[in-house]
Amino acid sequence: MNARVRYIARRLLHAVHIVLAIVLLNFLLLHLAPGDAATVLAGEAGSATPEYMAQLRARFGLDQPLAVQLWRYARNILALDLGHSFRHDQPVFTLIMGRLWPTLLLMTTTLVASVTTGSLLGLLAATGRHRWRDTIISIFALVSYATPLFWLGLMLIVLFSIQLGWLPTSGMESIGAFNTGWWRALDIGRHLILPAGALSLFYMALYTRLMRASLLEQAGMDYVVTARAKGLSERRIVWAHTLRNALVPVVTMAGLQTGGLLGGSVIVETVFGWPGLGLLAFQSLFARDLNLLLGIFFLSACTVVVVNLAVDIVYTLLDPRIEVA
Amino acid sequence: MVAFSRRYGRNRAAVVGLGILAAVIVLAAAAPWISPGSPFRLAGKPLSPPFGQFLFGTDTLGRDVAAGIAHGARTSLLIGLVATAMAVTAGTVLGGMAGFYGGAVDDLLMRVTEFFQTIPAFLFAIVLVAVLGSSLASTVLAIAVVSWPAVARLVRGEFLAMRRREFVQACIGLGMRDARIIFRHILPNCLAPIIVLASLMVATAILIESGLSFLGLSDPNVMSWGFQVGAGRGVLRVAWWLCAIPGVAILLTVLAINLVGEGLNDALNPRLRQG
Numbered sequence: 001m002n003a004r005v006r007y008i009a010r011r012l013l014h015a016v017h018i019v020l021a022i023v024l025l026n027f028l029l030l031h032l033a034p035g036d037a038a039t040v041l042a043g044e045a046g047s048a049t050p051e052y053m054a055q056l057r058a059r060f061g062l063d064q065p066l067a068v069q070l071w072r073y074a075r076n077i078l079a080l081d082l083g084h085s086f087r088h089d090q091p092v093f094t095l096i097m098g099r100l101w102p103t104l105l106l107m108t109t110t111l112v113a114s115v116t117t118g119s120l121l122g123l124l125a126a127t128g129r130h131r132w133r134d135t136i137i138s139i140f141a142l143v144s145y146a147t148p149l150f151w152l153g154l155m156l157i158v159l160f161s162i163q164l165g166w167l168p169t170s171g172m173e174s175i176g177a178f179n180t181g182w183w184r185a186l187d188i189g190r191h192l193i194l195p196a197g198a199l200s201l202f203y204m205a206l207y208t209r210l211m212r213a214s215l216l217e218q219a220g221m222d223y224v225v226t227a228r229a230k231g232l233s234e235r236r237i238v239w240a241h242t243l244r245n246a247l248v249p250v251v252t253m254a255g256l257q258t259g260g261l262l263g264g265s266v267i268v269e270t271v272f273g274w275p276g277l278g279l280l281a282f283q284s285l286f287a288r289d290l291n292l293l294l295g296i297f298f299l300s301a302c303t304v305v306v307v308n309l310a311v312d313i314v315y316t317l318l319d320p321r322i323e324v325a
Numbered sequence: 326m327v328a329f330s331r332r333y334g335r336n337r338a339a340v341v342g343l344g345i346l347a348a349v350i351v352l353a354a355a356a357p358w359i360s361p362g363s364p365f366r367l368a369g370k371p372l373s374p375p376f377g378q379f380l381f382g383t384d385t386l387g388r389d390v391a392a393g394i395a396h397g398a399r400t401s402l403l404i405g406l407v408a409t410a411m412a413v414t415a416g417t418v419l420g421g422m423a424g425f426y427g428g429a430v431d432d433l434l435m436r437v438t439e440f441f442q443t444i445p446a447f448l449f450a451i452v453l454v455a456v457l458g459s460s461l462a463s464t465v466l467a468i469a470v471v472s473w474p475a476v477a478r479l480v481r482g483e484f485l486a487m488r489r490r491e492f493v494q495a496c497i498g499l500g501m502r503d504a505r506i507i508f509r510h511i512l513p514n515c516l517a518p519i520i521v522l523a524s525l526m527v528a529t530a531i532l533i534e535s536g537l538s539f540l541g542l543s544d545p546n547v548m549s550w551g552f553q554v555g556a557g558r559g560v561l562r563v564a565w566w567l568c569a570i571p572g573v574a575i576l577l578t579v580l581a582i583n584l585v586g587e588g589l590n591d592a593l594n595p596r597l598r599q600g
Contacts, residue, residue, distance in 0.1 A: 148579075259446060266451065300445050301445060
């Protein structure tokens with residue numbers, strides 16, 4: 001138990017280091033942008049008054065040496081004061097929090113859908129090795145690796161929304177429907193199918209290949225030979241023995257992919273008008289609201305750090321060997 | 326070389342991939358002759374359907390889609406190759422130093438690459454281009470910045486393993502300079518996995534580039550496939566092919582490069598083939 005606490009404490013310290021590095025990176029990006037950092041902080045919208053600009057310069061100490069500026073910047077950003085967005089006339093932090101849950105919904109759905117179907121397809125491919133179903137699944141994985149996400153999304157819209165008319169083209173809820181309770185959930189669910197489906201496809205291919213490779217690797221292990229020697233059926237060997245062990249790298253990968261999923265959600269949300277963080281990032285690009293974009297980047301990176309930390313901690317509970325490492 | 330091409334040829338898919346890639350390269354090279362002048366110029370009536378006067382029709386502003394595809398091939402390949410070259414160079418130098426010298430250098434590099442693996446790569450690329458401004462150079466730089474850590478980790482691992490081998494110890498014993506050991510003796514032995522990774526990175530770079538230009542972050546004076554899809558998005562309902570055609574071009578190119586990468590992997594690591 002003591003070792004576990006020490007391990008978690010070490011991971012926690014590590015996470016703090018990474019968050020500090022992200023703050024430093026954000027600060028550097030802010031200074032890389034053309035012009036004075038105050039113009040960036042004010043959102044380049046040109047709507048900031050000279051008084052506000054002066055106030056910004058004073059608050060962030062832009063007339064001070066760089067080290068002092070960094071110190072003040074870090075203090076502000078760690079207190080979650082990410083500045084003000086003139087385009088939206090709201091504090092950046094409030095804006096981001098308002099857009100957080102649609103993105104989380106999209107990401108969770110994608111994660112669950114892609115891990116389950118991906119593992120299942122990987123299982124099908126590995127058990128039917130060198131047969132037609134393995135070939136088809138491998139070709140499918142290869143093609144989805146090469147498919148641009150935005151294009152896939154648009155083609156899904158063409159097929160399912162425009163040609164067939166089964167699903168809505170964009171948004172998260174039907175406008176003006178004012179559904180409540182279960183009807184609202186159902187409506188959101190209908191809007192969720194296409195974006196989550198598009199985002200899932202790439203990751204599904206990833207987990208399919210990983211699961212297939214991982215199952216085949218496990219199939220060569222000594223314990224499988226033992227199981228076979230004591231007369232277990234192939235089906236039972238897979239379901240009771242190899243599958244569990246083969247799932248470990250898949251779960252690890254799922255944790256590592258959080259960052260990628262956030263990047264993919266910028267594209268998917270833009271294509272489907274899903275009102276989450278990704279769409280907000282796209283809108284901030286258009287409005288040249290760099291400070292908002294940097295705020296989204298900062299909080300997204302922090303989310304990934306938190307998820308990785310959670311995965312690490314869950315692992316110590318699942319696999320006692322990790323404690324010692 | 327003969328043995329290499331025979332091993333490569335054994336992978337049928339890789340041969341097909343090479344064929345498609347060759348076609349894309351020819352298209353990119355011949356773009357100025359196939360469709361002279363700027364691909365942005367007005368070529369005909371807006372929104373003419375494909376397979377009429379224009380092979381792939383025209384877009385909302387009357388630009389020839391086929392001309393855009395040809396010129397876009399140049400952009401995609403150029404950005405993919407240059408960004409990968411930058412990432413591979415930086416990754417090899419840094420990873421090689423970390424693997425060879427170990428100690429504090431290695432610690433620092435591992436920290437940095439771990440940091441890069443944590444932050445959302447595509448979002449970081451978006452932020453970089455937004456900060457640096459939309460141009461070919463900033464797109465290339467952004468892609469290189471998000472992709473070098475993978476190379477560094479690979480090269481570091483290879484160097485770490487090589488460092489303990491006898492021939493390297495012999496070189497050190499002979500009093501050879503570090504640079505000579507690294508570039509003449511260790512690096513050539515690590516080239517196979519680096520080449521395979523680099524080929525896959527070109528494919529990823531093209532996908533990232535198309536994503537950035539779809540979002541409107543590409544150089545406004547350079548035609549690219551992602552830009553074409555983005556430009557056709559508004560008329561998806563009446564002219565879906567404007568989005569479909571450039572997307573197919575991206576898909577085929579990326580698929581071809583991935584297949585070539587797998588073929589190279591089989592050909593360069595014959596021992597792994599048994600698996």
